[in-house]
Amino acid sequence: xxxxxxxxxxxxxxxxxxxxxxxxxxxxxxxxxxxxxxxxxxxxxxxxxxxxxxxxxxxxxxxxxxxxxxxxxxxxxxxxxxxxxxxxxxxxxxxxxxxxxxxxxxxxxxxxxxxxxxxxxxxxxxxxxxxxxxxxxxxxxxxxxxxxxxxxxxxxxxxxxxxx
Numbered sequence: 001x002x003x004x005x006x007x008x009x010x011x012x013x014x015x016x017x018x019x020x021x022x023x024x025x026x027x028x029x030x031x032x033x034x035x036x037x038x039x040x041x042x043x044x045x046x047x048x049x050x051x052x053x054x055x056x057x058x059x060x061x062x063x064x065x066x067x068x069x070x071x072x073x074x075x076x077x078x079x080x081x082x083x084x085x086x087x088x089x090x091x092x093x094x095x096x097x098x099x100x101x102x103x104x105x106x107x108x109x110x111x112x113x114x115x116x117x118x119x120x121x122x123x124x125x126x127x128x129x130x131x132x133x134x135x136x137x138x139x140x141x142x143x144x145x146x147x148x149x150x151x152x153x154x155x156x157x158x159x160x161x162x163x164x
Contacts (some may be wrong), residue, residue, distance in 0.1 A: 015138035039095035071105035100131035
């Protein structure tokens with residue numbers, strides 16, 4: 001196991017990502033941040049907390065629930081009424097983009113209705129795509145081998161990102 005980001009580095013990246021979002025959404029009244037269940041939702045809430053301290057659009061965080069291993073096997077659900085997202089500015093958040101599969105299927109849910117804009121944010125982008133996903137906001141880009149696995153632990157008080 002190789003540590004790629006320690007707690008303080010992760011906090012700085014989250015802070016920088018929050019500022020980037022604020023810079024790009026200055027004209028928006030409302031901003032919807034959809035965190036993919038687990039670390040994506042934790043990350044979305046951390047971003048909201050930073051953004052709320054600095055003004056800007058009203059931020060609504062919601063959870064995107066899907067089967068990460070087989071996203072086609074069951075319906076994707078949201079913790080927010082989908083009608084509220086109509087013509088909304090949406091940022092879809094996950095901790096790591098590996099193959100892009102989870103993000104691709106999650107995006108399909110939002111493409112079923114009219115939205116103003118959909119952006120993708122990830123803390124770590126592995127850049128090994130099997131699906132055509134491009135992250136708009138990236139904390140760290142990594143070139144790894146296909147055998148490497150990147151994991152992030154945001155559940156403990158001391159955040160950690162490591163590769164195995």
